[in-house]
Amino acid sequence: MSGGNLHPGLNLGDHHGKAHSGAEAVVFGFWIFLMSDVVIFGLVFASYLTAANPMGMAGGTGPAEAFDLGSVFAQTVILLASSLTFGFATLALRHEDGRRAIARWLAVSLFLGLGFLTLEMRDFAHMIEVGAVPQRSGYWSAFWGLVPLHGLHLAAGCLWIVVMLAQMATLGLVPAVKTRLLRLGLFWHCLDLIWVAVFSIVYLGGLMP
Amino acid sequence: MTDRQRETRMYLVGFGLALTLTLVPFALVHWGLMQGRTLAITIAVLAVAQIAVHLRFFLHIDLSRQKREDLQLILFTVLLLAIMAFGTLWIMGNLATRM
Amino acid sequence: MTDPIFGRLDLSSFAFVRAFDNPTVSELIGAGAAMAVVLGGLAVLVILTWFRLWAPLLRVWLTSVDHKRIGIMYCVLALVMLTRGVIEGVLMRTQQAFGLHGGFLTPDHFSELFSTHGTIMIFFVAMPFIAGVINYVLPLQIGARDMAFPVMNQISLGLTATGAALVMLSLVVGEFSTGGWANYPPYTGADFQPGPGPDYWIWSIVLAGIGTTLSGINFAVTIYKGRAPGMSFLRMPIFCWTVICASIIMIFALPPLTVAALMLAADRYLDFHFFTNDLGGNMMNYVNLFWLFGHPEVYLLIIPCYGMFSEIVPTFSGKRIYGYMSMVYATMAIAVLSFCVWLHHFFTMGQSANVNAAFGIASMAIAIPTGVKIYNWVATIFRGRIRMTVPMIYVVGFFYLFTVGGLTGVMLANPVISYQVHNTLFLVAHFHNVIIPGVLFGLLAAYHYWFPKAFGFRLHEGWGRRAALLWIAGFSFTFLPLYWLGLQGMPRRSVTFSDPSFQPFMWLAFFGAALILSALTCICIQLWVSIRQRDRLAAPLGDPWNGRSLEWSIPSPPPAYNFAVIPQVTQRDEFTDAKATGRAYAEPEAYEDIEMPNNTAIGLIVCVCATALGLALVFWIWWLAALSFCAMVAALIGRTFHTETTHIIPAAEIAADHRAWLARVGVAGAVNRLDETHERNAGLAIPERPARAEPAE
Structure with missing residues (x-):
């Protein structure tokens, strides 16, 4: 990578001028926000683990009856692929491939994100069917406090992609739009990172033989 | 390349x-x-x-000098998260064994 | 069933109607408070309309993104809420003074009082006051033109105001939680408090908490990326170091509160089982999460005040701060340690002795860096040329009283002692003993110290002295007897008591509360008198106290862009050095255009929407909740489509203003420190030689 990295994530590079230099403070600030958000998730994870025992389950449905490993695997791969396609969108931005190329990769990421959410909704519907609802036990409260929180973040990310597509169409690639795309990229990758903890702790941990 | x-x-x-x-x-x-x-x-x-x-x-994120502030921030976050999350598990786990 | 339009809001929600139906003393006091809120609000509206102040208020203040105006608005909010908090405190002291087998308040009303008193004093007095001082002073001290994110700064203010507005509205409509400022479930769960009380607490805390997290990000990025050239980290004033530590706590310690409060909301609204008694809920985890926030929070309050003392002590001693590096290390140590001690708030929960011992030791360890700081301040004063102005009176009160509070803290850090005195008035005495002399004295000293910078005239010295001495005496009379009562076993939060031997101490505390009320009155009179005499107290040239850091090197009040030319920093105590070497008040070689952010109404819109959202959630008015939330999101997204967000101030205009100020400095008479409180002090100081030679950095 060329010199002059000012912030985490892929940098625009010096050839972007003001958009690159202006990104330093903004992206750093967003990075701090993400760290704060990571702490929120960390504490929800800790609360989940506190409830993941027979006392927390209070004799209700267990994870084995409610989780579908195949669907979770599909969600994981879809989300990982969306991280890759978002990376390509950022590369298209950095190397000035033009609005159309960026929008294409963003649209693919959006499509994958929505696919992830669809599968997750289907899983949730199944859980409700088998009685794995938050009103049933402390364990399911903790689950419904954690996994849908990630889903909500992802939904916000999808909305953000839509807004950015609209801004690229109306405002063009002005510096503000460029740094917003960089921040959206960090957000998107960070959600994938949190998903790694979700599938490892909640799903794989819950289905361990 | x-x-x-x-x-x-x-x-x-x-x-x-x-x-x-x-x-x-x-x-x-x-x-x-x-x-x-x-x-x-x-x-x-x-x-x-x-x-x-x-x-x-x-x-x-890498270990190069240019981005040390970000790296410090991540390490600090990990430290605090470890204190808070493991502290929570320790306290609540200890309590659960005595209830 | 709830009404589709009004939710669970009905006539009996209004304090007036309740007092009319059931005219007891308690209800009448409640209705009186509601009346005060309504009349106060109406009076503000009438005054604004009568003097035609709506347009300037909106244009100059409410839509401003200038960190100085935002800082002042934070402080005004804090002072208004302080008045309510003090009145509540005095009311509680009055109840307990007459509380032998009775008193005049119902238990629920008393519980509401201590819940709102705690919530207000922490979240809507101390936090906004600190945020206000930081907002005002930080960019000036590091040589910046504004915060890193001026618009987000405005939104933070809007969200803090939202929280305060919700707490104020709870006086008029519905009632507040009776669960204390920590709001422990299951008592605050839907089973025991189905009314709107805990929901008021949840939404005011969550919304204000989001604002505080955003403020923390803003402060941190401002310090990391916005310092003037040459201002390395180790050249920053100590206050800026304490702001770094405070913003770390804002960023990382508010999440546990948000998590705990939202989980409680899920329990109350959606029948979740995070903290319920049955079905696998674990209420102990709430206590754990709350104090994961709560303990760093008290350090978030005290650390910036340490910073304020660290600015005031050197200035009024005419000396460099003693032990700069040890001050920095101590501050950082306190910030990190503050995350390792939360269990000492619940030693008696039932975990094993080993867990208690670990957290007890960590809690005692915090006393070490704090002691370092106290010694540093004392060493700074030692052989200084001390001027006992108002801020220094607060400092001396702080030294004595805070040390007592700290030592009782070390006592409480011992689990064995904590088992004996937890939940007694001993604890109440302890935390008031650190928060009033530590935080409040720091803030009032800072208010007196930086007021002339913000408004161009000094505060009246005499009324300030009266206020300071009354605060010190009032605190001592109110809270020192509570230590004894606590040791005698009087539980905190009790509306009455039955042991007649408590009575004399209760009367002593009541007398102290009267002194505190008169101290607050003196502060109001001081402000009034100072505004009346502002011509005589004027110090527009900017340096009334022979200051040491950059904020004193510019006019008072500073122009919107702060510095005509961003200074080049070469030293710690840059302005002292500049005055000594003749670099101060020099004409810059060239002026440049300055780009400044435009005013915007987004913070105001967020504030209005968030208040509507909070009220709608409290009273289950779902359509309004959905509407206000969508409006807020739409406004925020709409804002991002604006591209014209800055304006240019031309160099010629800056040059003219700056030269006019320099000309006034050139002809003004400088004063030495003996005349500091005299009319002659127009804000130009005669640089005086330090009492002992200060070696160069």
């Missing part, structure tokens, strides 16, 4: 590594290849490895 190619390859390598680190634990659980504590530790190690891969290849 141009910058563009090197950066593209970086994303692809990250994707490959992350995919592998996903496949292994899912396979272990699906086919019941490991049990109990060994499995739990393996899943945890693979998850931490995958998080490191994401940080390195997707979020471009």
Whole structure:
């Protein structure tokens, strides 16, 4: 990578001028926000683990009856692929491939994100069917406090992609739009990172033989 | 190799590594290849490895001098998260054994 | 069934109607408070309309993104809420003074009082006051033109105001939680408090908490990326170091509160089982999460005040701060340690002795860096040329009283002692003993110290002295007897008591509360008198106290862009050095255009929408909740489509203003420190030689 990295994530590079230099403070600030958000998730994870025992389950449905490993695997791969396609969108931005190329990769990421959410909704519907609802036990409260929180973040990310597509169409690639795309990229990758903890702790941990 | 190619390859390598680190634990659980504590530790190690891969290849965090502030911030976050999360588990776990 | 339009809001929600139906003393006091809120609000509206102040208020203040105006608005909010908090405190002291087998308040009303008193004093007095001082002073001290994110700064203010507005509205409509400022479930769960009380607490805390997290990000990025050239980290004034530590706590310690409060909301609204008695809920985890926030929070309050003392002590001693590096290390140590001690708030929960011992030791360890700081301040004063102005009176009160509070803290850090005195008035005495002399004295000293910078005239010295001495005496009379009562076993939060031997101490505390009320009155009179005499107290040239850091090197009040030319920093105590070497008040070689952010109404819109959202959630008015939330999101997204967000101030205009100020400095008479409180002090100081030679950095 060329010199002059000012912030985490892929940098625009010096050839972007003001958009690159202006990104330093903004992206750093967003990075701090993400760290704060990571702490929120960390504490929800800790609360989940506190409830993941027979006392927390209070004799209700267990994870084995409610989780579908195949669907979770599909969600994981879809989300990982969306991280890759978002990376390509950022590369298209950095190397000035033009609005159309960026929008294409963003649209693919959006499509994958929505696919992830669809599968997750289907899983949730199944859980409700088998009685794995938050009103049933402390364990399911903790689950419904954690996994849908990630889903909500992802939904916000999808909305953000839509807004950015609209801004690229109306405002063009002005510096503000460029740094917003960089921040959206960090957000998107960070959600994938949190998903790694979700599938490892909640799903794989819950289905361990 | 141009910058563009090197950066593209970086994303692809990250994707490959992350995919592998996903496949292994899912396979272990699906086919019941490991049990109990060994499995739990393996899943945890693979998850931490995958998080490191994401940080390195997707979020471009490295040990170079230019980005030390970000690295410090991550390390500090990890420290505080460790204190808070493990503290919570310690306290609540200890309490649960005495209730 | 709830009404589709009004939710669970009905006539009996209004305090007036309740007092009319059931005219007891308690209800009448409640209705009186509601009346005060309504009349106060109406009076503000009438005054604004009568003097035609609506347009300037909106244009100059409410839509401003200037960190100085935002800082002042934070402080005004804090002072208004302080008045309510003090009145509540005095009311509680009055109840307990007459509380032998009775008193005049119902238990629920008393519980509401201590819940709102705690919530207000922490979240809507101390936090906004600190945020206000930081907002005002930080960019000036590091040589910046504004915060890193001026618009987000305005939104933070809007969200803080939202929280305060919700707490104020709870006086008029519905009632507040009776669960204390920590609001522990299951008592605050839907089973025991189905009314709107805990929901008021949840939404005011969550919304204000989001604002605080955003403020923390803003402060941190401002310090990391916005310092003037040459201002390395180790050249920053100590206050800026304490702001770094405070913002770390804002960023990382508010999440546990948000998590705990939202989980409680899920329990109350959606029948979740995070903290319920049955079905696998674990209320102990709430206590754990709350104090994961709560303990760093008290350090978030005290650390910036340490910073304020660290600015005031050197200035009024005419000396450099003693032990700069040890001050920095001590501050950082306190910030990190503050995350390792939360269990000492619940030693008696039932965990094993080993867990208690670990957290007890960590808690005692915090006393070490705090002691370092106290010694540093004392060493700074030692052989200084001390001027006992108002801020220094607060400092001396702080030294004595805070040390007592700190020592009782070390006592409480011992689990064995904590088992004996937890939940007694001993604890109440302890935390008031650190928060009033530590936080409040720091803030009032800072208010007196930086007021002339913000408004161009000094505060009246005499009324300030009266206020300071009354605060010190009032605190001592109110809270020192509570230590004894606590040791005698009087539980906190009790509306009455039955042991007649408590009575004399209760009367002593009541007398102290009267002194505190008169101290607050003196502060109001001081402000009034100072505004009346502002011509005589004027110090527009900017340096009334012979200051040491950059904020004193510019006019008072500073122009919107702060510095005509961004200074080049070469030293710690840059302005002292500039005055000594003749670099101060020099004409810059060239002026440049300055780009400044435009005013915007987004913070105001967020504030209005968030208040509507909070009220709608409290009273289950779902359509309004959905509407106000969508409006807020739409406004925020709409804002991002604006591209014209800055304006240019031309160099010629800046040059003219700056030269006019320099000309006034050139002809003004400088004063030495003996005349500091005299009319002659127009804000130009005669640089005086330090009492002992100060070695160069």
